[in-house]
Amino acid sequence: MIMPLSGDPPRSRCLSIALVIIVLVLALAPFLFGGAKPLNVTAKICIFIALAASYDLLLGYTGVVSFAHTMFYGIGSYGIAIAMYGLGPRWGAAAVGLTVALPLAAALALVIGLFSLRVQTIFFAMITLAVASAFAVLASQLSWLTGGEDGRSFSVPEVLRPGFRVDVLGLNITGRMLTYYLVFACCAALFLLLLRIVNSPFGRVLQAIRENPFRAEALGFRTVIHRILANCIAAAAAAAAGALNALWLRYTGPDTSLSFSIMLDILLIVVIGGMGTMYGAIVGATLYVLAQNYLQALMGWVSTAAGEAGLPLVPSLFHPDRWLLWLGILFIASVYFFPAGIVGKLRGSR
Amino acid sequence: MLVTSLETRNLTIRFGGHVAVDGVSCAFRPGELTAIVGPNGAGKTTYFNLISGQLTATSGAVFLGERDITRLSAPARTRAGIGRAFQLTNLFPALSVAENVRLAVQSAAGVHYDMLRPWMRHRELIARADAVLARVALDGKRDAPASALSHGDQRKLEVALMIALEPQIFMFDEPTAGMSVDEVPVVLDLIAQLKQDTSKTILLVEHKMDVVRSLADRIIVLHNGKLVADGAPAEVMASPVVQEAYLGSFGRGRAA
Ligand SMILES: Nc1ncnc2c1ncn2[C@@H]1O[C@H](COP(=O)(O)OP(=O)(O)OP(=O)(O)O)[C@@H](O)[C@H]1O
Ligand SMILES: [Mg+2]
Numbered sequence: 190m191i192m193p194l195s196g197d198p199p200r201s202r203c204l205s206i207a208l209v210i211i212v213l214v215l216a217l218a219p220f221l222f223g224g225a226k227p228l229n230v231t232a233k234i235c236i237f238i239a240l241a242a243s244y245d246l247l248l249g250y251t252g253v254v255s256f257a258h259t260m261f262y263g264i265g266s267y268g269i270a271i272a273m274y275g276l277g278p279r280w281g282a283a284a285v286g287l288t289v290a291l292p293l294a295a296a297l298a299l300v301i302g303l304f305s306l307r308v309q310t311i312f313f314a315m316i317t318l319a320v321a322s323a324f325a326v327l328a329s330q331l332s333w334l335t336g337g338e339d340g341r342s343f344s345v346p347e348v349l350r351p352g353f354r355v356d357v358l359g360l361n362i363t364g365r366m367l368t369y370y371l372v373f374a375c376c377a378a379l380f381l382l383l384l385r386i387v388n389s390p391f392g393r394v395l396q397a398i399r400e401n402p403f404r405a406e407a408l409g410f411r412t413v414i415h416r417i418l419a420n421c422i423a424a425a426a427a428a429a430a431g432a433l434n435a436l437w438l439r440y441t442g443p444d445t446s447l448s449f450s451i452m453l454d455i456l457l458i459v460v461i462g463g464m465g466t467m468y469g470a471i472v473g474a475t476l477y478v479l480a481q482n483y484l485q486a487l488m489g490w491v492s493t494a495a496g497e498a499g500l501p502l503v504p505s506l507f508h509p510d511r512w513l514l515w516l517g518i519l520f521i522a523s524v525y526f527f528p529a530g531i532v533g534k535l536r537g538s539r
Numbered sequence: 540m541l542v543t544s545l546e547t548r549n550l551t552i553r554f555g556g557h558v559a560v561d562g563v564s565c566a567f568r569p570g571e572l573t574a575i576v577g578p579n580g581a582g583k584t585t586y587f588n589l590i591s592g593q594l595t596a597t598s599g600a601v602f603l604g605e606r607d608i609t610r611l612s613a614p615a616r617t618r619a620g621i622g623r624a625f626q627l628t629n630l631f632p633a634l635s636v637a638e639n640v641r642l643a644v645q646s647a648a649g650v651h652y653d654m655l656r657p658w659m660r661h662r663e664l665i666a667r668a669d670a671v672l673a674r675v676a677l678d679g680k681r682d683a684p685a686s687a688l689s690h691g692d693q694r695k696l697e698v699a700l701m702i703a704l705e706p707q708i709f710m711f712d713e714p715t716a717g718m719s720v721d722e723v724p725v726v727l728d729l730i731a732q733l734k735q736d737t738s739k740t741i742l743l744v745e746h747k748m749d750v751v752r753s754l755a756d757r758i759i760v761l762h763n764g765k766l767v768a769d770g771a772p773a774e775v776m777a778s779p780v781v782q783e784a785y786l787g788s789f790g791r792g793r794a795a
Contacts, residue, residue: 389657407623
C-alpha cells in the first residue's frame, strides 16, 4: 500500500512487522479494549503520529529546528474549539474552524519564515521560541475568546457524542467510536500525505538543503523558498492534528494544546523514532505515549511483585513515584543506543 | 563570427584590503575550452565564484550573453545556464549517488516544487540520471551514500552533478585533483566529449600541464588576481610571464 503511494517502503522486516502491528491495533482499538482510557491513549497515539510526522518534515528532512510547532497545534485546537463553542455543535462550525485555523497557521508560518529563514536556521529557532511564548501568553490573555486558563469545553455534532448509538451489522457502534475513526482516518491521511511529500522531488530538495544548502543553491534551488514552504506545510499539518485533538477531547485549553511540554514530547518522539524517516513518528509516538500512560502502572506492578518476592532495593527503585526518572533514563538510553532513532537502527540491521 | 557566451568586465573582489580578483576582463566563446592557470592563491577559484554567484563582485560585471548577471543569486545563475563543479568536493553526503544526480536532473528539468508525485514515478528523470551516472562510470554504485565513495569517485560525482544540470557554461575547478592515475582518464574523456558539442563553453582550472595541453584551445593566466596572459596554449606556455608566474611556482608543489 505504501509503495504505490510514495515509493518509500519501510525497508526492514522488523520495522514492517512493527508498523503492521501498530496500525492494526490502532485500527481495531475500539473493538479490542474496553473502558475509556485505552481509547484515549490510542487516539492520542494517532494524533501524535500525525503531529510528530509533520515535525519530522521540518527537523528530520529540512534540518530546521522550530519551537513553534505547538503554537500551530494550538491554533488548530483553538480554531475548532472557538468555532464550535461560538457557532454550536454543527459540522459547519468545524468547517469554519478549520478554514480559519489552517490558513492562519500557514500564514503565520510564512511570516515567521520570511523574517527569519533567510538568515541562519539558529536564528529561526530563537524566533520560533519567542513567537510561541508570546502566542501562549496571548491565548491566555484573550479569555473572552479562548476561555483563558480554563480553556473551552464545547459539544460536538450528535453522531460524535458518547451517548450516540447505532447498530451496524449487529455491532453496537457508539459516537465515541465514530469520533475515534474520524481521528484515525484523518491522522492516517495526514501521515500518508506527509510521506508522499517527503518522497516527492520537493521533498528530495528538502533533504538536499539539510545535507548541504550551499550545494543545493549551486544546483539552482532557492533554498529559502523551499524552507519556507516546508515550514508552512508542517504548520498546517500540525494545526490539523490540533483540530483532531480538540474534537477528541471536546475541549481546548493551554495545557492540552499550547504547553511547552507538548513541544518536548514532539521533539523526543521524533528523535527516538528516527529523524528524517517519517516511520519514526509512528514507532516513536506509540512507544512514547504508551510509556507516558502505562509506565507508572507497570512500575507499580513490578515494585509490588518484587516486594512480595522479598527482593531488596527493587521495590523502592521501581516505586511508581519514580516513573519520570525512569522515563528520562529510557530516553537517554534510546538516544544513546540508537542515535539514528529506532527506525534508523532497524533499517541499519535490516 | 565571434559569439560571446560569457564575459567578465573589470571583475574585481576585495576581501578587506586584499584584492583577490583584480579587474579581470575576459570573454569566453561557445565551442572553446579555456584553461585557467596560475599559482596557488592566484584567485582562480574566487574568479569562478564570482561567475557562478557564490560571491558577488565588489566592482565590474559578469555577462551571460547579453544579460548582466552580476547581481543574480547563485541559484538564479545556475538556472540561467552556468554549471559549476567545485574544487573541494561538495555533495549531499547522506543521500545516495543516484539521488545526488537526480537532484541535478530535476533542477535541469525545472521540477522544483512538485510535492505530490513520488520521485519513483518520474521515470524519465530517473533514466536521465542513470545515463549521467553511466557516463562517469558510477552506475555500479548508484545506491551507495555519497559519503561512502572513495575520493576519486566523489570527484566523479561532483562532475556528474554539473553534467546532469545540462548547462551552457561548464566550469571545472581542478576536476582531477587527488584522483588516482587510473581514474583520471574517465574525467578527461568526459571533458573531451563535452567539447564535441560546439554550443557549450568550457572553463577549466587545472594544474596538470599535460592535461591543459591536451584539452585547452586557449589558456589564460591569473597571478595575484590579475589576468597576466591570454592566448593559444603554445604561445602562452612559452611566454616569459607564464614561466615566471606559473611554471616557476609549479615546482614548489601544491595541495590538492
Ligand atoms: N571568502 C574569502 N575571504 C577572504 N579571502 C579569501 C576568500 N576567498 C578567497 N580568499 C583569498 O583569495 C585568494 C585567492 O584564493 P583562490 O582560492 O581563488 O585561489 P586559487 O587560485 O583557486 O588557488 P588554488 O590553486 O590553491 O586553488 C587567496 O589569497 C585566498 O586566501
Ligand atoms: Mg582554487
